[in-house]
Amino acid sequence: MVTSLLAFKPLGRLISRFGRKPVLVVCMFGTIMAILPYAFMTRQTPDPGVTVCVNWLYQAVGGLLGFGQAVLIPQGTPVGAFMLGVLAATVSGVAWAGVGLSQQNFLLGFSDLRAGGRYVAAFAVITSLGGLMAGLAGGALTESLDFLQTRPLVLGPIVWNNWQISFLAASAFRLAAGFLAMRLPDEGSKSAGDLLRHVAGGLHRRTIGLLPGIGK
Numbered sequence: 001m002v003t004s005l006l007a008f009k010p011l012g013r014l015i016s017r018f019g020r021k022p023v024l025v026v027c028m029f030g031t032i033m034a035i036l037p038y039a040f041m042t043r044q045t046p047d048p049g050v051t052v053c054v055n056w057l058y059q060a061v062g063g064l065l066g067f068g069q070a071v072l073i074p075q076g077t078p079v080g081a082f083m084l085g086v087l088a089a090t091v092s093g094v095a096w097a098g099v100g101l102s103q104q105n106f107l108l109g110f111s112d113l114r115a116g117g118r119y120v121a122a123f124a125v126i127t128s129l130g131g132l133m134a135g136l137a138g139g140a141l142t143e144s145l146d147f148l149q150t151r152p153l154v155l156g157p158i159v160w161n162n163w164q165i166s167f168l169a170a171s172a173f174r175l176a177a178g179f180l181a182m183r184l185p186d187e188g189s190k191s192a193g194d195l196l197r198h199v200a201g202g203l204h205r206r207t208i209g210l211l212p213g214i215g216k
Contacts, residue, residue, distance in 0.1 A: 003090050004093040004097040007094040007098070011023060012101060014195060014198075015102065017190075019186050020101075020105040021102070021184055022189055022191060022192040023101070023102045024099060024102035024106075024181050025181045025182050025192045026098070026192050026196060027094075027096070027098030027099045028178035028181050029174075029175075031099065031174050032171045032178070033095070034091040035088065035092070035167050035171050035174070037085070038163075039167045039171075040084060041078075041084045041088075043081065044158075044159050045078060045084065046080050048080065048083070051075070055072055058071075059071075106186075134173075138170070141165070142165075145161075148160065148161040148165070
């Protein structure tokens with residue numbers, strides 16, 4: 001929710017500059033990037049040294065305050081999985097904010113037509129039915145693969161159960177929706193490539209500007 005609130009204003013500017021379609025397409029694919037980390041979140045997800053670093057710093061500061069042997073993160077805490085979860089939530093907040101704003105702008109565009117009210121109503125009904133069907137299909141999928149809870153798929157350091165498989169299935173449907181979004185008519189809008197180049201260029205300039213001596 002926090003990343004969505006922070007993303008609304010810049011996303012609105014991107015829609016005004018590039019159009020609603022490229023923002024919708026890019027953010028639809030962004031929702032896939034937001035869900036993929038869940039496919040790798042298990043208790044066996046490697047910890048990139050965060051536990052050791054945090055506990056060392058905590059004990060160093062604690063030594064000055066009289067609790068130098070305290071441990072902030074106990075051993076065995078799935079820190080790697082939590083870090084992937086934070087990444088997924090951050091990307092998800094931005095991506096779904098862009099999808100929502102773009103959809104709203106499409107609806108506002110159709111509302112000018114004679115049948116605009118019927119279109120908005122049909123959109124609401126279809127999306128509600130889609131959400132209902134997705135919940136039922138997802139529940140059936142995870143239930144049918146419940147045996148993976150005791151006999152998971154092991155691919156090197158990755159351990160997958162029925163939850164990870166459901167995340168991958170959701171990614172496949174979102175990918176299909178992203179390609180369908182690319183076919184939406186939006187006269188005057190620019191391409192998704194133009195949008196990505198603009199965002200990448202802006203991030204590059206900001207990054208270089210933060211590095212001492214290089215941004216000058």
